[in-house]
Amino acid sequence: MLLPGTLFLIALAFTFYVDCTSNVSVQKSRIWGPGLHADFLVPVRYFYVQLVNKDGSNVTESVGEDAITVSVVSGDGSPSRIWSQVLDRHDGSYIVRYRLYSTTSGLQISVHFKGRHIAGSPYRIAGNIYHDTCDCPHQTVEQWAQFVGCPATYSQIREDLEIFKDLDMTKVAKEAVERYNRDGQHSLCHYKIVENKVYRKCYGQHVGFNMFGDAILLSLTRKMLFPNFEFFLNLGDWPLVTRKQNPLPVFSWCGSKQTFDIVLPTYDITEATLEMMGRVSLDLFSTQANTGPNWANKSNTAFWRGRDSRRERLDLVEMSLKNPDLIDARLTNMFFFPKNPEKFGELVKQVSFFDFFKHKYQLNIDGTVAAYRFPYLLAGDSVVFKQDSDYYEHFYRELTPYVHYIPIKHDLSDVIEKIKWARENDEEVHQIAKNGQHYARAHLTPADILCYHVRVFQHYASLIKKGTKGIKEFDLVNNPDDRDKCNCPKKKVTKHTEL
Numbered sequence: 001m002l003l004p005g006t007l008f009l010i011a012l013a014f015t016f017y018v019d020c021t022s023n024v025s026v027q028k029s030r031i032w033g034p035g036l037h038a039d040f041l042v043p044v045r046y047f048y049v050q051l052v053n054k055d056g057s058n059v060t061e062s063v064g065e066d067a068i069t070v071s072v073v074s075g076d077g078s079p080s081r082i083w084s085q086v087l088d089r090h091d092g093s094y095i096v097r098y099r100l101y102s103t104t105s106g107l108q109i110s111v112h113f114k115g116r117h118i119a120g121s122p123y124r125i126a127g128n129i130y131h132d133t134c135d136c137p138h139q140t141v142e143q144w145a146q147f148v149g150c151p152a153t154y155s156q157i158r159e160d161l162e163i164f165k166d167l168d169m170t171k172v173a174k175e176a177v178e179r180y181n182r183d184g185q186h187s188l189c190h191y192k193i194v195e196n197k198v199y200r201k202c203y204g205q206h207v208g209f210n211m212f213g214d215a216i217l218l219s220l221t222r223k224m225l226f227p228n229f230e231f232f233l234n235l236g237d238w239p240l241v242t243r244k245q246n247p248l249p250v251f252s253w254c255g256s257k258q259t260f261d262i263v264l265p266t267y268d269i270t271e272a273t274l275e276m277m278g279r280v281s282l283d284l285f286s287t288q289a290n291t292g293p294n295w296a297n298k299s300n301t302a303f304w305r306g307r308d309s310r311r312e313r314l315d316l317v318e319m320s321l322k323n324p325d326l327i328d329a330r331l332t333n334m335f336f337f338p339k340n341p342e343k344f345g346e347l348v349k350q351v352s353f354f355d356f357f358k359h360k361y362q363l364n365i366d367g368t369v370a371a372y373r374f375p376y377l378l379a380g381d382s383v384v385f386k387q388d389s390d391y392y393e394h395f396y397r398e399l400t401p402y403v404h405y406i407p408i409k410h411d412l413s414d415v416i417e418k419i420k421w422a423r424e425n426d427e428e429v430h431q432i433a434k435n436g437q438h439y440a441r442a443h444l445t446p447a448d449i450l451c452y453h454v455r456v457f458q459h460y461a462s463l464i465k466k467g468t469k470g471i472k473e474f475d476l477v478n479n480p481d482d483r484d485k486c487n488c489p490k491k492k493v494t495k496h497t498e499l
């Protein structure tokens, strides 16, 4: 009788330990998200954990960095290369993400709170799970979009494409090269997707940025089967299409109120999505886990660091030197304007992006075009003061001033006044910070960034009436070498998914 008794005591001690150290209920806590489904084909798969107290209320503070542990292994126990990571959002919720480096037969995902399984853990996923470099598209674009949960469209896409119809790409190609390749002034690429392979022909002197166009197209065509289509991608910072009369459909990473380019998510946020848990460390998920002290413990000095790519940035630094109690803004690099330490202070070292969030108020001032840090600033738990601007990224039109951010005038003349207002209206401003964060969490996920590309390409492709012939003079864009076997499905299958 001794042995069962000992076990009972150990079990009792264990329960006692768990009960005493927290109110977290392992049964009531929730786990959800697309990374628990086999058909969710994105570079890094992810899901969410919300800890819930025994009384049913959400846990709203971190219960410790190491309280949640996760293991992701292949379903049949065979060795596989999988890297998983738990990101503590310090509000009782967590992001769990994992990247496969080899294809596995099924997955078993265990999520523990202080050693105990929570919610439905362990989760078993059946079927082959392909790693990101596998070139085995086995879903149609629409199937992929359904599995990933893409919205049917986006209002920015509708607006951008409204002015185009019955596109004759032979004409577009001829005119695009004539208009935009004059004197090698602009750099752009003509991309063609033919039988799900990516081809391109580039024009201009600085075509290095085609690596971003290549990367997203390869990533998408590895996952889904596209109909043949073709388009022009502008590799420069500035949007190109200035005329409304006979405009040409050209894709750009930044839009403006004066131009008619079709906007894509920026190369920056797209790369952060594709290379997540790889060579890029700043992404929309890592930001959420590194938001600095809680609101009450953040400094109420408005913060900015950056280079001198626009006049207003210098003005801001001047203002900061005169009002150091209100604004902490410094230049880290000067390239466009002459140095003038008396007016603009000495250059300072770059600050780690996550340290920006020691401050409640973040200033977002245009650079060459829109400041591509905006999505990351929104995802933190500070409030963003956004300079009014003609430039925009693909998601700006979904945001509302005073709901998701605090607007400031283009010439920055109201910055001081707005900071003072924020200090006097702390609760309201904190709510704006939370709304911005909520938007970024809900709409700038890796799935969203890929969905936007897919939806804009789908819609645009449907407008092409006549394509150009052949791929003569085009380069085939190759997928990176893959040393691991993919075991692609032999034929098109729609696998059954289980939780």
Ligand SMILES: *[C@@H]1O[C@H](CO)[C@@H](O)[C@H](O)[C@H]1NC(C)=O
Pocket: 020, 021, 022, 023
């Ligand atoms: C658990 O909840 C009770 C009642 O709400 C509270 O008094 C106690 O401090 C909580 N314990 C912990 C560790 O949070």
Ligand SMILES: *[C@@H]1O[C@H](CO)[C@@H](O)[C@H](O)[C@H]1NC(C)=O
Pocket: 050, 058, 093
């Ligand atoms: C609890 O958390 C979940 C997931 O984050 C959220 O959907 C829900 O609205 C929260 N409930 C309350 C009462 O805040």
Ligand SMILES: *[C@@H]1O[C@H](CO)[C@@H](O)[C@H](O)[C@H]1NC(C)=O
Pocket: 294, 296, 297
């Ligand atoms: C500020 O931070 C300190 C140290 O981490 C902590 O003890 C304190 O509770 C925080 N203040 C608030 C209002 O959260």
